[in-house]
Amino acid sequence: MKKFLSVMAAMLIAAAAEAKTLVVYYSYTGNCREIVNSLTAQIEADVLEIQPAEKGLKYEAKTTLSVRNC
Numbered sequence: 001m002k003k004f005l006s007v008m009a010a011m012l013i014a015a016a017a018e019a020k021t022l023v024v025y026y027s028y029t030g031n032c033r034e035i036v037n038s039l040t041a042q043i044e045a046d047v048l049e050i051q052p053a054e055k056g057l058k059y060e061a062k063t064t065l066s067v068r069n070c
Helices: 002-018 031-042
Strands: 022-025 046-049
Touching: 022 031, 031 046
Parallel strands: 022 046
Antiparallel strands: none
């Protein structure tokens, strides 16, 4: 049993050594892009930016609320 656990531990360490990191992000205003650039300067990772399917669409949230009296 001890030998089995040591073999499993070795396999997990080998798998972790080969694991890669992927950072996927969407940045409407550019803030997330700056954070990802800062992060990937510190770690080794592949980066994928999500972009809208159509250009020119408005993705910002509505800031006004309608209040009804009940």
